[in-house]
Each structure stands twice: as structure tokens, then as C-alpha cells.
Amino acid sequence: MGKSLYQKVWDAHAVGKLADGRTQLFIGTHLIHEVTSPQAFGMLRDLGLKVKFPQRTFATIDHIVPTVNQDQPADPLAADMIKAIRENCDEFGVTYFDLASGKQGIVHVVGPEQGITQPGTTIACGDSHTATHGAFGAIAFGIGTTQVRDVLATQTMAMEKLKVRRIEVNGELPPGVYAKDVILDIIRRLGAKGGIGYAYEYAGEVFDRMSMEERMTVCNMSIEGGARCGYVNPDHKTVEYLNGRPYVDNDDFEATAERWLSFASDADAEYDDIVRIAAAEIEPTVTWGISPDHGIAISDRIPDPAGAASEAEKATIEEALAYMKLPPGTPLKGVKIDVAFLGSCTNGRLSDFREAAKFLKGRKVAPGVKAIAVPGSQIVAVQCQQEGLDKVFEEAGFEWRGAGCSMCLAMNPDKLVGDQICASSSNRNFKGRQGSPIGRTILMSPVMVAAAAVTGAVADAREVFEFPGSPVAA
Amino acid sequence: MALEKITRISGRGVFVPGADIDTDRIIPARFMKCVTFDGLGEYAFHDVRFDPETGEKTEHPLNDERFEDASILIAGVNFGCGSSREHAPQSLSKYGFKAVIAQSFAEIFFGNSTTLGMPCVTLEAEQIDRLRQVIDEDPAVEVTIDLEALEVRSSAGDSFPCRIPDSARDALVSGRWDPIQELLDNAPRTAEVAESLPYV
Ligand code: SF4
Numbered sequence: 001m002g003k004s005l006y007q008k009v010w011d012a013h014a015v016g017k018l019a020d021g022r023t024q025l026f027i028g029t030h031l032i033h034e035v036t037s038p039q040a041f042g043m044l045r046d047l048g049l050k051v052k053f054p055q056r057t058f059a060t061i062d063h064i065v066p067t068v069n070q071d072q073p074a075d076p077l078a079a080d081m082i083k084a085i086r087e088n089c090d091e092f093g094v095t096y097f098d099l100a101s102g103k104q105g106i107v108h109v110v111g112p113e114q115g116i117t118q119p120g121t122t123i124a125c126g127d128s129h130t131a132t133h134g135a136f137g138a139i140a141f142g143i144g145t146t147q148v149r150d151v152l153a154t155q156t157m158a159m160e161k162l163k164v165r166r167i168e169v170n171g172e173l174p175p176g177v178y179a180k181d182v183i184l185d186i187i188r189r190l191g192a193k194g195g196i197g198y199a200y201e202y203a204g205e206v207f208d209r210m211s212m213e214e215r216m217t218v219c220n221m222s223i224e225g226g227a228r229c230g231y232v233n234p235d236h237k238t239v240e241y242l243n244g245r246p247y248v249d250n251d252d253f254e255a256t257a258e259r260w261l262s263f264a265s266d267a268d269a270e271y272d273d274i275v276r277i278a279a280a281e282i283e284p285t286v287t288w289g290i291s292p293d294h295g296i297a298i299s300d301r302i303p304d305p306a307g308a309a310s311e312a313e314k315a316t317i318e319e320a321l322a323y324m325k326l327p328p329g330t331p332l333k334g335v336k337i338d339v340a341f342l343g344s345c346t347n348g349r350l351s352d353f354r355e356a357a358k359f360l361k362g363r364k365v366a367p368g369v370k371a372i373a374v375p376g377s378q379i380v381a382v383q384c385q386q387e388g389l390d391k392v393f394e395e396a397g398f399e400w401r402g403a404g405c406s407m408c409l410a411m412n413p414d415k416l417v418g419d420q421i422c423a424s425s426s427n428r429n430f431k432g433r434q435g436s437p438i439g440r441t442i443l444m445s446p447v448m449v450a451a452a453a454v455t456g457a458v459a460d461a462r463e464v465f466e467f468p469g470s471p472v473a474a
Numbered sequence: 475m476a477l478e479k480i481t482r483i484s485g486r487g488v489f490v491p492g493a494d495i496d497t498d499r500i501i502p503a504r505f506m507k508c509v510t511f512d513g514l515g516e517y518a519f520h521d522v523r524f525d526p527e528t529g530e531k532t533e534h535p536l537n538d539e540r541f542e543d544a545s546i547l548i549a550g551v552n553f554g555c556g557s558s559r560e561h562a563p564q565s566l567s568k569y570g571f572k573a574v575i576a577q578s579f580a581e582i583f584f585g586n587s588t589t590l591g592m593p594c595v596t597l598e599a600e601q602i603d604r605l606r607q608v609i610d611e612d613p614a615v616e617v618t619i620d621l622e623a624l625e626v627r628s629s630a631g632d633s634f635p636c637r638i639p640d641s642a643r644d645a646l647v648s649g650r651w652d653p654i655q656e657l658l659d660n661a662p663r664t665a666e667v668a669e670s671l672p673y674v
Binding site for chain 1: 492493494496498499502503504506507508509510511521522526527550551552555556557558559560561563564578580581582585586589590599639640641642644645648650652653654656657658660661663664667668670671672673674
């Protein structure tokens with residue numbers, strides 16, 4: 001029997017068994033940001049410990065940093081947190097991508113950009129969307145602050161081994177269906193807790209054809225399906241993407257690439273579960289409720305609690321619809337929106353802005369809609385500017401901002417107000433997620449956000465724009 | 475580092491209804507602007523405890539005087555899903571909770587809680603429902619989580635087998651729930667693994 005990538009990476013990084021039966025796992029790459037790291041550095045100081053492998057931790061600021069006048073947060077608490085990460089990185093000798101470096105951005109955008117994210121490695125970060133890095137064939141997962149302390153102090157952590165579920169999507173995605181729709185569809189089928197205890201291996205023709213950025217969108221939302229990590233096996237696209245990036249060993253690149261590829265799952269690898277989905281069945285997908293698995297195809301209707309399979313499901317639907325102030329059994333298409341948000345670690349990369357800009361060219365954001373576009377990193381911002389995309393967004397009526405998490409979790413000034421509805425390219429539609437305790441979020445792909453922005457309502461992008469062919473065609 | 479052996483926890487319970495209670499609900503992101511965890515307790519469940527429009531107390535169970543002294547949180551499925559923020563279990567612990575009983579837990583939340591020495595155990599839906607009823611009838615009922623016997627009991631006479639992964643149970647009962655010392659002790663073997671990895 002062959003091994004899966006998960007198994008191979010696990011074996012290469014296992015330090016040994018701990019007394020409680022868990023494995024001590026070596027974490028090759030550690031990423032930190034301003035919100036979940038200061039307490040960990042505090043714990044380190046309390047225990048009189050140092051950072052064991054300072055060259056293996058990389059820091060940036062993203063969660064709290066403003067997207068306008070980035071270096072001057074009006075909020076003194078935000079200023080404190082930014083100051084704390086600067087001082088901590090300085091004191092403990094950790095590499096830090098600050099605003100002035102031109103490399104700052106959302107930690108899950110920065111890692112791949114810098115070539116820090118590599119196949120066959122373990123990556124941990126105090127952020128649940130760390131699975132994004134799995135797009136490169138890394139085992140990457142979110143950790144809590146005490147574990148951030150453990151990784152800083154020892155470069156290891158205690159971990160329970162996961163099972164592996166292979167999710168195969170084969171065939172052709174219809175035009176207008178994107179990577180975001182694929183993952184929203186997977187989550188809706190398997191549920192928000194379907195992946196608990198599993199690592200997800202995304203495989204099949206659709207993922208093979210996807211660009212690295214599309215693969216990142218998919219892996220990013222693994223946690224929304226309950227899976228702590230998700231990955232795509234490395235292939236020639238992975239290698240090409242990384243070639244020449246700053247933190248890659250470019251001296252002996254061929255040997256490096258060969259080693260990377262050797263981590264891909266064997267053809268006869270064993271899996272704990274296999275799920276198969278036909279690409280042709282996936283439609284543009286949107287959420288109607290308050291959990292990422294509250295998704296429907298855009299042509300469907302919002303569920304009716306009357307048709308629920310169980311009492312528990314009925315209560316969940318009722319709670320979600322009461323919060324969303326949406327009527328049961330009606331289409332989501334046509335529901336008015338107040339805000340359009342394009343950005344986040346799910347969909348804040350160059351290809352996302354390119355794709356949305358393609359359709360926004362020559363169009364205007366509907367009156368009364370506030371639309372913001374927030375590049376995932378300073379590098380993405382520059383790439384977009386070089387292609388003139390920022391102008392396309394501004395001419396359409398979007399505000400073009402500086403890099404950060406922004407309205408994905410609204411720890412900076414970018415927030416919904418009251419019960420505004422936001423068409424969002426981010427990854428979470430929890431109650432209050434976008435900064436207003438009664439704000440409402442509808443998750444969708446960047447092109448669907450563009451369609452909602454120009455029509456002022458949730459729309460089927462395929463009816464608003466013209467699609468020449470499948471967006472993830474080879 | 476000698477840690478307390480956590481074998482049994484007793485206290486009053488409070489039931490918080492709903493499935494998929496996420497960490498944004500447990501501690502809204504805006505309260506995470508802090509460089510220490512101190513003071514997070516007062517913000518636990520903030521946006522469902524206080525009406526976002528009027529600021530008034532809602533009918534959330536944590537506002538119910540009858541459950542004021544509760545130290546055991548009882549919940550439904552997939553409790554603690556969402557972000558990896560340790561602020562969530564920290565805020566519950568600082569609020570005064572010593573343990574959580576639910577139908578199921580999200581993984582990162584579960585791990586974060588264990589590392590704080592706050593056990594999370596699971597029961598079946600009917601058993602949770604029964605506990606809900608008992609404490610609703612008499613909030614003074616004492617709920618006990620016995621990690622050695624793997625049981626949840628109530629002073630109303632209930633006794634249910636509960637579940638918790640072996641490693642977490644072992645870590646709690648033997649006082650090893652914070653693994654830092656053991657991780658540090660294995661530094662020589664860690665160095666060997668680091669040496670074997672070309673990218674490190
Ligand atoms: S963009 Fe959103 S999900 Fe991604 S790291 Fe930032 S806050 Fe987390």
C-alpha cells in the first residue's frame with residue numbers, strides 16, 4: 001500500500017510520541033500575525049524562554065491594520081498591537097514583513113508569494129485559514145495561542161493524527177463556476193462539521209486544472225467544512241509557481257523540485273474515505289444563512305423550515321432566517337445588497353481582481369451600494385496597479401484600498417453598519433462577522449460579488465455578464 | 475512544571491442552545507484587540523447577551539439570574555467552530571467556566587480548551603436534553619464530570635457515560651494538559667528531525 005501526502009509529511013516531521021499518546025510534530029514553518037501572537041510572546045517571557053528557531057517564524061500584520069493610512073491606525077488598541085509585534089519580532093529575532101517592506105499582507109497571501117510556503121512541509125499559524133498553504137502540498141493548520149507559544153519555544157507541538165478524506169471532482173465546471181463555488185459546494189454537501197477529524201485531499205481533474213491561486217481558494221475554506229487542513233498534491237504548476245521566489249532554495253532548484261514532488265500521494269495510497277463529485281453539477285453557489293454550509297446554488301430557493309428533515313434542522317433554519325431577515329422558500333436572487341466586499345485570504349489575489357475587473361470594465365456600481373476592493377498583500381496591490389486594475393475598480397465605483405483582512409473580520413475600521421447586507425468574497429458568514437452584531441453576509445465568488453455590485457442585488461453572474469467559456473479551463 | 479491533575483469537576487450547569495456556535499459568537503473579533511487575555515471574561519457571548527441595537531440585556535441564558543453561578547457550560551453540536559482564536563476558550567474560562575459538555579466540538583476549540591485545563595466532553599443528544607431539563611427545573615442541581623470514570627452525573631440522580639479522546643483525558647487526569655515541558659525536554663530528538671529536513 002502506498003502513502004498519502006499527509007502520511008509522508010507526518011512521518012518526516014514526527015519527533016516522537018508524548019506520554020498522553022499524541023505525537024510531537026516538528027513545525028517547519030511558523031507564520032504569525034498581530035492578533036494571536038502577543039499573548040504567546042508574553043507567555044514565553046513569563047517562562048523565561050527564547051524562540052528556538054527564529055529563522056523559521058515569519059511575521060506580518062493583517063488583521064487589524066487599517067486599509068486607509070495603513071501606518072496610522074486611529075484606534076489606540078490597534079496601534080498597541082502593531083507596536084507589540086514589531087517589538088516582539090525585534091527582541092526575538094523573527095523575520096517581519098512590515099508595511100515599509102512592500103511585502104506586508106494577509107499572512108496566507110504573503111507565505112506563498114515569498115516562497116516560504118513549500119510542498120512537503122508542516123506549516124502552523126495562529127489562524128484557522130492556514131490550510132490555504134495546503135494548495136502547495138504542505139500540511140498546514142491553524143493553532144491556538146498556547147500552541148503558538150509551543151512552536152516559538154520548541155518548533156514543535158502536540159498533535160493528534162488526522163484521518164484523510166480524498167475529495168475528487170472530475171469533469172468540466174460549467175462557465176461562470178469558480179474555485180470558490182467548488183469549495184462552497186463541497187461544504188454544503190459535507191456540512192460544516194463533516195470534516196472534523198479529517199484532512200481533506202482535493203484531487204481530480206478540476207483541481208489538476210486549477211491555477212495555484214484557485215487551489216488556494218479551495219484549501220483556504222477547508223476549516224469551514226470542519227477539516228483542520230486540506231491540500232492538493234504538488235505538480236508542475238506548484239513547482240513553476242515557486243521557481244525563483246525569495247525563500248526558495250534556487251541554487252539547486254532541480255533537486256528541490258524533485259524532493260517536493262516526491263511528497264505527492266502515491267497512486268495506491270490508502271484513504272479513510274473518498275467522496276466523488278461531478279464538476280458539471282456545480283453551480284455558482286451563495287450562502288443564505290449564518291454558517292458556511294448554509295449554501296445554495298444561485299438558481300435554488302432559500303430552504304423552508306417546514307421542509308426540514310429534523311427538529312434540530314428546523315430550528316437551525318429558523319434561527320438563520322430570523323437573523324438574515326429573509327423569507328423561506330424564496331430565491332436569494334434579487335435580494336438587495338448594501339455593501340460589496342472583494343478581498344480576504346480566500347479571494348484577494350491577482351487572479352481574483354483580474355477576473356472581476358474583466359466584467360466590471362465599463363460598468364458602474366449600483367447607486368447606494370458601497371463597494372470596496374482590498375488587495376490581499378502589498379505585492380498584489382502593485383501587480384494590480386501594473387495592469388491598471390485599480391483604475392478599473394475605481395472607475396466602476398469601488399474604493400481601492402491598502403492590503404489587509406479588512407471587512408473579512410472587521411477588526412479595523414472596515415465594518416458593516418446596522419443590518420446591512422454584504423455580498424462578500426470572504427469565507428465566513430457567522431453572525432456579526434463583518435463588524436456589526438446584526439450585519440448580514442452572503443458569501444460568493446469575486447465575479448458574483450461584481451455582479452451583485454453592479455445590479456445592487458444578489459444576481460446570477462451568468463445572466464449579468466457574458467461568459468466565453470469555462471474559467472478554469474486548462 | 476507541576477500541573478494540577480484534573481480528574482473531576484463539579485458545579486452548576488447552564489445550557490446554551492443552538493448548533494454550530496462559532497468562536498465569533500463566543501467572543502466577537504472586536505474584543506480581541508488586546509495583548510493579554512486578561513479581562514476577556516466579561517465579553518463572553520457579548521453580542522448575544524446584549525441587544526446590539528439597545529445595549530439591553532437579552533434573554534440569553536447567561537443573563538438568567540438562576541444560572542448566575544454556573545461553571546459548566548452545556549451546548550449542542552459543533553460547539554466552538556470557526557476561528558482558531560484561543561480568545562474563545564480563554565473568555566469562557568475567565569468568565570468562570572471550568573468545563574464544557576456538548577454533543578460535539580470543533581477540533582481547534584477542543585484542543586485549545588484542553589491546553590487550558592478546561593475539559594470538553596461529549597454526550598448524546600437525549601442526555602444533553604435531559605441535563606437541560608434537570609437544571610431548568612432546579613438550577614442548583616450539581617453536575618459532575620468524572621474524567622476517571624468517564625461519566626457525567628447530576629445530583630438529580632442521572633449518570634451518563636461521556637466521551638473524550640484518550641489523549642486529552644490522559645493529559646488532564648495526569649496533570650500534563652499543558653505539554654510545554656515535555657516538548658522542551660525532547661530538544662535533542664527535535665534537533666535531529668530539524669537536521670533531517672533540508673528546508674529547515
Ligand atoms: S482574511 Fe479573514 S479569514 Fe483570512 S486571515 Fe484575515 S481575517 Fe482570517
